[in-house]
Amino acid sequence: MIELTTIIDGKALAGEVEAETLERAKKLANKAIVPGLATVLVGENPASQMYIRLKHSACSRAGIRSENVLLPESSTEEEIIAKIEELNLREDINGILLQLPLPGGLNPQRAMMSILPEKDVDGFHPRNMGALLLGAERLVPCTPLGIIYALERLDKKLEGTEVVIVGHSNVVGKPLAAMMLNRNATVQVCHVFTRDLAEHTRDADILVVAAGVPGLIKKEMVRPGAYIFDVGINRVGDKTVGDVDYEEVSQIAGAITPVPGGVGPLTVAMLLRQTLNATEDQTKDQQ
Ligand SMILES: Nc1nc(=O)c2c([nH]1)NC[C@@H]1CN(c3ccc(C(=O)N[C@@H](CCC(=O)O)C(=O)O)cc3)C=[N+]21
Numbered sequence: 491m492i493e494l495t496t497i498i499d500g501k502a503l504a505g506e507v508e509a510e511t512l513e514r515a516k517k518l519a520n521k522a523i524v525p526g527l528a529t530v531l532v533g534e535n536p537a538s539q540m541y542i543r544l545k546h547s548a549c550s551r552a553g554i555r556s557e558n559v560l561l562p563e564s565s566t567e568e569e570i571i572a573k574i575e576e577l578n579l580r581e582d583i584n585g586i587l588l589q590l591p592l593p594g595g596l597n598p599q600r601a602m603m604s605i606l607p608e609k610d611v612d613g614f615h616p617r618n619m620g621a622l623l624l625g626a627e628r629l630v631p632c633t634p635l636g637i638i639y640a641l642e643r644l645d646k647k648l649e650g651t652e653v654v655i656v657g658h659s660n661v662v663g664k665p666l667a668a669m670m671l672n673r674n675a676t677v678q679v680c681h682v683f684t685r686d687l688a689e690h691t692r693d694a695d696i697l698v699v700a701a702g703v704p705g706l707i708k709k710e711m712v713r714p715g716a717y718i719f720d721v722g723i724n725r726v727g728d729k730t731v732g733d734v735d736y737e738e739v740s741q742i743a744g745a746i747t748p749v750p751g752g753v754g755p756l757t758v759a760m761l762l763r764q765t766l767n768a769t770e771d772q773t774k775d776q777q
Contacts, residue, residue: 511553521773529545542589545587567600629768630669640719644717651675654696720736
């Protein structure tokens with residue numbers, strides 16, 4: 491029997507989420523409410539500039555008014571926080587996103603904590619992270635949410651499955667591990683200090699790779715039929731590749747996300763969704 495590999499089309503799924511978000515925004519428009527997202531970009535990192543552009547064009551397709559606040563590279567933590575506090579007070583701003591990474595040496599922790607938890611559409615505030623860990627998910631990080639969303643759309647059950655996550659970052663690995671535990675998966679989290687990576691990855695029914703190492707995951711490291719989510723975005727020459735050797739691994743995977751066109755667009759789509767969630771919550775009394 492020939493088992494076919496499902497290519498998880500993140501772009502197509504994102505298109506559907508955009509349409510859904512636009513519908514929700516139209517409903518709010520009847521009450522004269524327009525969802526508003528503010529992004530804060532510090533400095534001139536070209537990759538960050540590109541991601542910010544992607545987010546704003548998605549907003550414009552999905553009925554969300556968005557603006558970018560550009561702060562100079564030389565900004566202090568206090569200056570960033572002062573700007574965020576201004577945005578916290580504005581009624582026309584329902585979501586605030588501080589683009590990471592911050593330039594040289596600036597610690598994002600305090601700035602992220604200054605975002606009102608109900609406007610924290612990235613889900614990075616300790617209050618939202620704490621709620622997530624306690625199994626009471628509110629606003630959650632967008633990349634993990636995009637992965638959960640895709641699995642739901644594929645009708646992949648999570649309860650009792652073996653999930654292996656490669657990478658233990660605050661933005662992907664750690665929150666995704668908590669979200670998978672909340673859905674009763676068995677979770678292993680691997681990282682640079684893991685002794686034998688392949689020994690773990692071969693267990694995975696669902697393998698999520700967010701390591702930033704091109705071609706890290708080879709065919710021999712993957713269980714046939716596994717669902718593979720490649721979070722990596724690496725520039726190799728003039729090409730963008732993930733952390734998974736796509737050529738090899740797509741031959742045996744049950745499903746796999748391409749790079750580009752996989753997890754990236756899903757991440758942006760979840761930002762739209764969460765901005766709508768935040769807006770609806772904040773305007774409950776007006777509805
Ligand atoms: N506060 C904060 N929130 C974030 O959500 C956040 C962040 N900071 N910092 C950087 C990462 C990265 N990120 C991506 C979003 C979309 C694509 C995306 O749509 N990429 C396209 C194009 C890829 C390409 O060609 O470079 C794709 O994968 O198809 C990628 C990466 C959000 N991030």
